[in-house]
Amino acid sequence: MPRMVGAAKRIPVPAELQSLELAPRHLSLLSHLLFDGPLTVNELAARLEVAPTTVSLMVGELSRKEILERHEDPADRRRRIVSITDGMRPAIEGWLARGATAWRKALAPLSPSERRLFVHTLRAYETAMLESLPRTDQAAR
Incomplete structure (x- = not known):
């Protein structure tokens, strides 16, 4: 997961959007x-x-x-x-x-059922991450 986030962050922001x-x-x-x-x-x-x-x-x-x-x-x-x-x-x-x-x-x-499983797994990961946050951070979501 950190490598995926790192790769996404390396996509450069187009020049016309940088100042926004x-x-x-x-x-x-x-x-x-x-x-x-x-x-x-x-x-x-x-x-x-x-x-x-x-x-x-x-x-x-x-x-x-x-x-x-x-x-x-x-x-x-x-x-x-x-x-x-x-x-x-x-x-x-x-x-x-x-x-x-x-x-x-x-x-x-992937087959449609494999895609559903993948999406379900990502959502379960997100939920688990949010549940691990202190209460004040959860409310800010």
Whole structure:
């Protein structure tokens, strides 16, 4: 696991994103938008397993940096859809797609049941790590 994290950290941040002070929480949000397409704040919150208000704050921050944009949902004008701006998409895609490509290559030889077992194991690891944190750190998750 430390080697995987180390390899991911060695992927250089594109020059056009370096000054934007992106945090790990932003990378997860950007990954969902990149690979799942435009989503509502509630959909992002469900995928990230955080409160919609947390996602709304992140979207606002990234919108001010012109990384994300919000637009009206044509099916329901009350809802706002969040997407990556056209200007930032190539840099974000070039950066984050490397990890997705590596996962696809690593998982390709596995059967669907083996993939489910692998994902289940990673989630069990995450749960065990979170359970080992002091109570105050667990609440901050």
